[in-house]
Amino acid sequence: MPNKPTISQEHLAYLHGKKLYRKRVVAAQILLLIGFIAFWEVAAALRWIDPFIASQPTRIVKTLISLHREGTLYHHIGVTVLETVAGFTLGTIMGTVIAIALWWSDFLAEVLDPYLVVINSLPKVALGPILIVWLGQGMRAIVTMALFVSLIVTIIGVYTGFSQVDENKIKLLKSFGASKMQILQKVILPASVPTIISALKINVGLSWVGAIVGEFLVSRAGLGYLIVYGGQVFRLDLVMASVIILCIAAALMYQLVIIFEKIVLKWQ
Amino acid sequence: MRAETLVRIENVSKTYHSPEGEISALQDISLNIAEGEFVSIVGPSGCGKSTLLNIIAGLVEPSAGAVYIKGQEVTGPTSLVGYMPQSDQLFEWRTIWRNVLLGLEVLNKVNSDTKLQAEKMLRTYGLYEFRKAYPSQLSGGMRQRAALIRTLAINPEILLLDEAFSALDYQTRLVVADEVKQIITRENKTAVLVTHDISEAISMADRVVVLTKRPGKIKNIHQVVLTCESHTPIGCREAVEFRDYFNKIWKELDVHAE
Ligand SMILES: Nc1ncnc2c1ncn2[C@@H]1O[C@H](COP(=O)(O)OP(=O)(O)OP(=O)(O)O)[C@@H](O)[C@H]1O
Ligand SMILES: [Mg+2]
Numbered sequence: 255m256p257n258k259p260t261i262s263q264e265h266l267a268y269l270h271g272k273k274l275y276r277k278r279v280v281a282a283q284i285l286l287l288i289g290f291i292a293f294w295e296v297a298a299a300l301r302w303i304d305p306f307i308a309s310q311p312t313r314i315v316k317t318l319i320s321l322h323r324e325g326t327l328y329h330h331i332g333v334t335v336l337e338t339v340a341g342f343t344l345g346t347i348m349g350t351v352i353a354i355a356l357w358w359s360d361f362l363a364e365v366l367d368p369y370l371v372v373i374n375s376l377p378k379v380a381l382g383p384i385l386i387v388w389l390g391q392g393m394r395a396i397v398t399m400a401l402f403v404s405l406i407v408t409i410i411g412v413y414t415g416f417s418q419v420d421e422n423k424i425k426l427l428k429s430f431g432a433s434k435m436q437i438l439q440k441v442i443l444p445a446s447v448p449t450i451i452s453a454l455k456i457n458v459g460l461s462w463v464g465a466i467v468g469e470f471l472v473s474r475a476g477l478g479y480l481i482v483y484g485g486q487v488f489r490l491d492l493v494m495a496s497v498i499i500l501c502i503a504a505a506l507m508y509q510l511v512i513i514f515e516k517i518v519l520k521w522q
Numbered sequence: 523m524r525a526e527t528l529v530r531i532e533n534v535s536k537t538y539h540s541p542e543g544e545i546s547a548l549q550d551i552s553l554n555i556a557e558g559e560f561v562s563i564v565g566p567s568g569c570g571k572s573t574l575l576n577i578i579a580g581l582v583e584p585s586a587g588a589v590y591i592k593g594q595e596v597t598g599p600t601s602l603v604g605y606m607p608q609s610d611q612l613f614e615w616r617t618i619w620r621n622v623l624l625g626l627e628v629l630n631k632v633n634s635d636t637k638l639q640a641e642k643m644l645r646t647y648g649l650y651e652f653r654k655a656y657p658s659q660l661s662g663g664m665r666q667r668a669a670l671i672r673t674l675a676i677n678p679e680i681l682l683l684d685e686a687f688s689a690l691d692y693q694t695r696l697v698v699a700d701e702v703k704q705i706i707t708r709e710n711k712t713a714v715l716v717t718h719d720i721s722e723a724i725s726m727a728d729r730v731v732v733l734t735k736r737p738g739k740i741k742n743i744h745q746v747v748l749t750c751e752s753h754t755p756i757g758c759r760e761a762v763e764f765r766d767y768f769n770k771i772w773k774e775l776d777v778h779a780e
Binding site for chain 1: 579598601611613628629
């Protein structure tokens with residue numbers, strides 16, 4: 255068991271220097287943000303830029319407050335978050351399941367390979383109008399869009415992860431007489447948890463794209479809808495406010511995935 | 523000679539087929555391994571050593587000939603054979619305890635009896651306190667011991683070690699080879715070791731089998747008799763005969779001396 259080593263004076267100084275440096279980085283980051291907001295505010299107040307087009311921090315805050323008072327804000331956030339979460343969860347699960355099928359059958363993997371390559375290079379949002387015609391002008395089309403955006407990337411990423419599992423580990427299991435199902439359960443899946451989680455991380459970002467584009471095309475609610483609507487009626491305050499909320503929501507969701515990762519990968 | 527024959531390798535040949543052509547990896551190998559014997563196999567790189575082990579383990583089918591363990595023809599992996607692949611291959615996401623149970627899990631043989639056996643081995647070989655640790659928290663030597671216990675837990679008749687120590691640094695490698703040899707002797711197991719290291723082959727084995735370059739045929743078999751006080755691999759390296767064996771095998775492996 256590791257015993258606590260006594261820390262030398264020199265090492266203390268080193269640690270102190272490290273901490274100080276870290277503090278300076280954080281301070282600079284905060285200053286940069288405050289500076290940007292202050293400059294924006296002043297520039298708009300002094301009419302260097304047109305606040306009607308470029309908006310203004312104080313106006314954005316006012317818009318946020320009134321949206322909050324009306325109570326509609328949370329409905330819009332909820333709709334978009336739901337679409338995104340549904341999109342990336344389904345995308346990750348379905349992608350992993352299809353990757354398992356490809357791993358199971360080399361024949362299937364080889365047959366589908368060119369199709370995956372082509373679909374992967376296709377910008378998925380181009381399918382938007384088709385999805386709307388097929389699934390209607392609602393959430394279903396948007397969730398499907400969010401799912402599509404991440405699905406193929408997940409299949410390719412996770413399948414590659416499966417194929418990179420150490421041959422020797424598989425051989426070890428085979429030497430015990432393991433069946434294909436046991437190899438999947440005992441080595442392929444657990445060894446690929448890091449790959450699946452990194453797919454999840456990418457999918458969070460991609461699903462936001464899918465959900466927002468979907469809302470641009472059809473919806474009557476959600477942050478994407480607010481952004482399009484604000485643009486159409488020239489309420490740039492509303493657009494900016496929605497974009498900022500989107501930033502925060504996306505960052506929070508990413509953090510949740512990171513926490514999830516830490517819990518799952520505790521052995522690392 | 524000790525006890526009776528455990529493994530009979532009869533005229534085994536292996537040809538691999540690939541789009542680039544066919545490769546004859548092994549040709550007409552015949553060898554008997556006695557119960558409790560330790561056999562090392564050396565040979566030039568690519569001569570089919572791993573192929574031979576894989577055939578004994580039932581992981582690869584021979585193109586001709588057959589292998590019999592306890593008189594039964596090998597047709598697939600069985601729990602008679604414990605296979606130790608290159609480096610320990612412990613699963614990083616499993617604790618040491620769950621790693622040790624891996625083989626039993628696959629064989630559906632996890633019960634209070636086998637668990638008790640595994641626990642006993644962990645205690646005997648100094649890993650009990652680490653049963654809840656993950657492999658990354660253990661030293662190279664401890665990991666190798668855990669891997670060996672994982673193999674022994676299924677109670678195989680014969681252990682096959684394919685360059686099992688090659689991932690370790692030289693110092694650790696000597697110590698681990700010592701430990702593994704002691705454990706194998708103590709558990710009364712038969713073992714076949716494939717290695718590139720001539721000294722390792724001589725110091726651990728009762729017999730050293732030298733293969734020719736591809737296609738691998740048996741070139742020579744050396745019965746190793748060393749006069750040394752401590753019969754550990756490290757101690758055996760001190761024996762006067764050691765040099766002779768080393769030089770002979772070295773010459774036999776020399777690619778220029780055909
Ligand atoms: N699955 C396979 N398909 C085709 N050829 C193979 C296959 N496995 C091994 N070979 C070839 O057969 C020959 C013997 O391989 P093998 O791995 O048994 O040799 P080795 O003596 O263990 O080599 P090394 O010393 O490098 O470990 C090599 O030329 C190798 O390229
Ligand atoms: Mg080999």
